[in-house]
Amino acid sequence: MDRGILPNIVSRHMALLTTHGLVARESRGTSVYYRIADPSVYQLCDLVCGNLERQFERAASERALFVDSAQRVSVERTSARPARQSKRAA
Numbered sequence: 367m368d369r370g371i372l373p374n375i376v377s378r379h380m381a382l383l384t385t386h387g388l389v390a391r392e393s394r395g396t397s398v399y400y401r402i403a404d405p406s407v408y409q410l411c412d413l414v415c416g417n418l419e420r421q422f423e424r425a426a427s428e429r430a431l432f433v434d435s436a437q438r439v440s441v442e443r444t445s446a447r448p449a450r451q452s453k454r455a456a
Contacts, residue, residue, distance in 0.1 A: 380400055383389040390403040402408065 380389065380391070380398075384391045384400070388402070388404050388407055389400045392399045392401070
């Protein structure tokens with residue numbers, strides 16, 4: 367399986383979802399196919415995805431505020447420093 371997920375773990379999770387009626391299982395030869403059995407799963411996915419989207423947007427806004435603030439502080443520090451005079455050889 368991809369991404370290091372063991373097949374037996376996936377199988378166990380799918381069996382649990384099947385037991386609770388969230389997915390339906392269909393065997394075809396040596397393959398097994400699953401489909402969403404309860405339409406409310408789509409609503410649940412929409413709720414979770416919407417929540418994640420809001421969290422990411424909030425984090426991006428906070429990160430932007432932090433970057434803006436850090437840049438202002440950097441500019442303030444730079445402008446507050448006395449100008450250096452260059453040394454010239456006589």
